[in-house]
Amino acid sequence: MDLILWxxxxxxxxxxxKSRKLTAKGEKQARAMAAWLKSRLPRETQILSSPAKRALQTASALVEKPQIVPALDVGASAAAVLAAAGWPDNGTVVVVGHQPTLGRVAALLLAGEEQDWSVKKGAIxxxxxxxxxxxxxxVLRAVMAPDLL
Incomplete structure (x- = not known):
């Protein structure tokens, strides 16, 4: 399985x-990261998004209609994110969500316990x-921030 935390x-x-929108810079970040991902993701990739407006706007840069998953909302637990994604027994899944949850998921996957790791805005x-x-x-395959694209 491939799991991309965005x-x-x-x-x-x-x-x-939950109603906060992307800034002009955020829209540019989302488009740049979506372009980078599109050239690397398999066709059958699932795109899961928090229902928060800013997450949906980010996910929509990659796919017209991302799957909205309430379990990925602001304040979600690391366990809820992994369950929603089907980790570790699914195909390729992109999860568009929030801090500190995504940092906690990354720490859990790499260090075996939740810690408050930082994931930059717009990064995967x-x-x-x-x-x-x-x-x-x-295996950590990549960490990419929009300012590096």
Whole structure:
């Protein structure tokens, strides 16, 4: 399985939190990352998004109609994200979500416990699950931030 954690791009400040929109810079970040991902993702990739407006706008740069998953909303748990994605037994899944949740998922996958790791706005962390010598392994394939594209 490949799991891509994509933090929503830069968003406006304000309330209500779930209604915050991407800034012009955020829209540019989302388009750039979507272009980078499109050339690397298989056709049958699932795109899952938090219902928050900024996450949906980010995901929509990649696919016209991302699948909205309430379990990925602001404040989601790392376990809820992994369950929604079907980790580690699914195909390729992109999860568009929020901090600190995505950082906690990354830490759980790589360090075996949740920690408050930082995922930059608009950045992706790409993980693969594989079996080697009868043991499951988590591999960090890429970390990419929009300012590096």
């Amino acid at each position: 933090r929503h791009a830069e968003a406006e400040d304000g309330l209500p939190d 962390w790409w993980f693969s699950n594989r079996v080697r010598g009868g043991e499951a392994q988590t």
